[in-house]
Amino acid sequence: MKKNIVLFVLFVLPIVAYLFFASGVNSFTKLPIITPKIADFGNWKSLKGEKVTLDNKITILGFSGNEILKNRGNFFNLNEKIYQRYNGFKDLQFVVVCPLGTEKDAEKIVESLGAFTDVSGWHFVFASPEEIKVYYDQLHLKGKLDQNLGTSNVYIVDKERNLRGRKDKEEYKEGYNTFHPSELSNEMLDDFKIILYEYRAALKKNHNATKEL
Numbered sequence: 001m002k003k004n005i006v007l008f009v010l011f012v013l014p015i016v017a018y019l020f021f022a023s024g025v026n027s028f029t030k031l032p033i034i035t036p037k038i039a040d041f042g043n044w045k046s047l048k049g050e051k052v053t054l055d056n057k058i059t060i061l062g063f064s065g066n067e068i069l070k071n072r073g074n075f076f077n078l079n080e081k082i083y084q085r086y087n088g089f090k091d092l093q094f095v096v097v098c099p100l101g102t103e104k105d106a107e108k109i110v111e112s113l114g115a116f117t118d119v120s121g122w123h124f125v126f127a128s129p130e131e132i133k134v135y136y137d138q139l140h141l142k143g144k145l146d147q148n149l150g151t152s153n154v155y156i157v158d159k160e161r162n163l164r165g166r167k168d169k170e171e172y173k174e175g176y177n178t179f180h181p182s183e184l185s186n187e188m189l190d191d192f193k194i195i196l197y198e199y200r201a202a203l204k205k206n207h208n209a210t211k212e213l
Contacts, residue, residue, distance in 0.1 A: 065150015074178035081184035
């Protein structure tokens with residue numbers, strides 16, 4: 001009898017535990033949708049005069065406001081903690097929405113980042129203050145832009161233009177504060193990995209697993 005109990009503990013229990021945790025993978029690897037199907041950028045142009053789109057891209061979305069240079073430390077935090085880890089993925093982009101008239105300041109940020117980073121995945125797009133307000137409002141977020149049309153938060157947007165985050169009452173999170181490197185290294189990095197896992201799992205299921213997520 002004792003021998004059977006020992007065998008059960010050594011062999012059966014580990015298998016049961018594995019099946020239990022394996023069955024729960026999906027519930028822990030789906031980042032909730034905060035706002036579905038947010039709008040694309042329309043005809044807004046980047047520093048290079050190119051049109052940037054959210055479609056079929058995993059996007060880290062930010063709003064610089066008028067004081068880009070004053071808040072440049074936020075961009076460097078985001079670049080170090082997230083961008084440099086994943087900028088090799090072709091389906092990933094970092095997009096910052098800026099007010100018209102701040103192009104030269106944005107160029108200085110790009111130049112500074114470019115001194116030690118491949119900045120091909122960074123895009124600064126420009127719109128009028130009114131357009132930025134309307135665009136931000138349709139995100140339906142609890143947080144608001146400041147008086148300079150900016151926020152230190154950045155947002156994760158998936159390939160279907162869904163803004164993703166955490167919806168738990170105890171831990172609601174719609175954006176990630178770039179002013180705090182620890183928040184980027186912990187909460188944002190954890191949630192971003194979940195998004196990558198979702199797409200990698202989907203590609204693997206369709207036998208299309210490539211570096212393009």
